[in-house]
Amino acid sequence: MKLWAIIPELIIAGSALSFIPIAGWVKGKNQLIPSYLTLISLLLSLWFAFRMLSWPSFDIFKGTYAIDNFGTVFKILILSGSAITQLLLLFYFRKNSHIAHAPIALLFSTLGAMCISASLDLSLIALFLQMMSLAGYILVALIRKENLANEAALKFFIFAAAALAAMTFGLTFLYGLTGSLDLRIIGMMLMHSNSVWIFISLILILIGYGFEITLVPFHFWAPDVYSGATAPVSGFLSVVPKIAGFAGLLRFLLTAYQNNSADWSFTLAVFSAAAMTFGNLAALRQTSLKRLLAYSSIAQSGLILMAVASADIKSNAVSSAGFYLLAYIFMNLGAFSVTSQVERNFGSDDIILFRGLGRTAPFPAVVMALSFLSLAGIPPLAGFAGKVFIISDVIARGYVWLAVIAAINLTIALYYYVSVVAEIYLKKPANNIKPAGDFYFFLSAAICIAGTIFFGIFPAAALRVTVLLGNILL
């Protein structure tokens, strides 16, 4: 057993288990202790993950679990997303009895996400997907008195159960076709199988991953769940499971469906065009900011899926997808941090509440505006650099039509992003109350905005890490 190879995961798992009793005991001011400890263990795990970047690739646990740069970089992304979310939870749940419990669910979900990015075995993949989702249900249902949250949690649960069941069904196809649970052996054997069966298994597996990355048409849960859950949790759901979903999907496609079997590249290209178009058109009519962000995240997933569709072992597209996900963590959580602040202060996330924020709260307004402009792809912000990388990969792959669809979609998306910016800066505030925020809110918002600007102007700094995504264990 090479347990030292999974130190980042062990730290998270150990903390999650040991905090359960602590969370039960703490009272009063001490209720913040699990949150602080969670932050520490996330950062510690992050530090170890960075140290592991220089390691060569190998497998452990009898070939079921990969230690390679591909997995490590995704773990770094997941841990960063979780750490920022933890700061927001500290702000949002202050003086709420759930502040002690939320970090534990967060840790379990993070753990599941990290393991998905490294699993090589079909049964482990199914297991960790469940683990990540299960903790997600708890996070969504955290404010129990609200019916909306309960409804959202139930909807999330039912959709997840159905999607993951369909996916498991697809996994059994692969086992039946090849007689193995190992992604790498499946990859070698699958070439000799009937392409119709391969295609059916691909679609079934896409349902599961598609659920995690809110791929159209498996996205139906997202707007309802995002608007029912609290804003920090919606932010978490829109970032961490998505990264894990893309990590798992990429590893699956590049190892099990290697050499583009069943022409998954083209299939995904069509899916990404549909996701962008649907997400953007639906986002145009939203009045709740969390719903708007839900549809925007559906469209953003479509964009990242373009990179997945253009990916193969040698291309830059995997690195581009990684860079975009990094940018997405900062810009999307930046938007959700301000949404959390408004929701906590005014009890709702209606866009009208953001009106005139530029006058009443200059700093959150800047964070919100820059995050939205970055999501829209305006330079010199991180979202812009990410979009350039992805679109250039798409053209290099030969999907010029997809690049044109993406360009049209970016124009549509600009409308609703800028509409919110207009509410913030061009309109008079509905009330002159300045929304309050504490240190943790400002810290998370500042981290997000600093990342959005820094990686927009100096993308090379992040590309040095994301290019390591090409080191995938085959």
Add this chain to the structure above:
Amino acid sequence: MLTINIFLPLFTGFIILLFPKAKGNAVRITALSGTLATLILSAIILAGYDSARGGMQWITDVPWIPSINAGYTIGVDGLSLPVILLTDILMFLVMLYVVKDHDRAKEHAFLFLLMHTGLLGLFSSMDLLLFYLFFEVGLVPMYFIIGIFGSDRRKYAAMKFFLYTRAGSLAMLISFLALYLSADPHTFSLQKIIQAHPFAGSIQTAGFVMLGLLIGFGVKLPTFPLHNWLPDAHVEAPAEGSVILAGVQLKMGAYGILRVMIPALPMAVSHYNLWLILLGIFSMVYSALAAMAQNDLKRLIAYTSINHMGYVMTAAGIWGLTQNENIKQLALNGAAYQIISHGLLTGGMFFIAGMLQHKAGTRDIDRFGGLLGVVPIFSALLGILAFASLGLPGFSGFIAEFQVIGASVGTNIWAAIGIISGLILMTALYLKIVVTMIFGKPPDDIPVVSELSSRNNFIIAALISISLFLGILPGYLTELIESGTKFLTAIL
């Protein structure tokens, strides 16, 4: 040095953000000195430019995103230096114009300074990705300038401006990426792309890439049928916003045609030259006719901008049509001269329209008449600007239009006839302004107007005198521009 020049306005902007809210006066003075310092710095760069040697100078080249071969590569040549100075002059005059206006001065000054950096960066970029970045950086401040400081329908106009320009620039981005991928090894360096002769084998692919560039630059220029945003944006924007929008931002499109489209895709430009000429001439005639139907002085000037910028598109077509190197150069010289001339004169027109609006509360041409008797100095300035804009010899516009018409006469007589019919319409149009507003019989309810302040008189007079200087002594600027266009002529 060039880097300092580009980022000096932005640096000034950040200093301004640190000021306390109440200090409107200090904000204005700082912004004014910042733009003045930038102007001086640009003048030093111009003085240090060796136009006899030509080509790119003051080059800085550092890797920016090494993995995709994008560099922070900047430099100036005879094409970019005049535009940079034009930008600086107009920015300085804008800051002078608003120096007494203390309402939300901090935001106002910061947005203009941010845009200043974007424009200078664009005109210095030698790397396509950097070019694109600066191209869009200017978009956001302009959106806010129209949206915050504009008049009644400002939100609509700002959004329309943003969506049109963004859609255009995304089409341009796809073409840029196609150019990037066409070079081997892939690079964003404009010089290396030009040397690689992209898409030399397939004229059709080159045509599609050119179409993307044409959409991007055509929205900015603007050219028919992509011009729809312009009248709204100008009418709603504050006067100083219109000045920069028409004076410099439209030049981004014209500059892009000369800097990127012609050098990178010379074959496509030659192959599709008739389409470019048709597009240019149709825009010119169409906009002149549309301008005649306007009563709002600002909307009218907005349409005349479309006409004036049509010269650039037509010149690009003539460049592709003719085989004669002298005529090629003549056409491009005219286009580049027009960029500068139009910046000065239309900038002045928008200033004067804004001042009139401020004094009289309206810009409706029909509400004025006989201004010569009431406000002689104002009338003189307005009259001179109008005559200069219609291409009167002695002013810079004449030199520009003369060169383009001259190039077309020797190449395609029908193009020359098209341009001249547009010119005749424009002459009628400006004469109408002069006749009704300055000499005509005043209507009964003429608004009260008074002479402009000496500061405003100085702004208009400065623009007029630069135009006059460039009209009487065109040699210096022509020589500078020629050192830039010579290189373009040599391609093919």
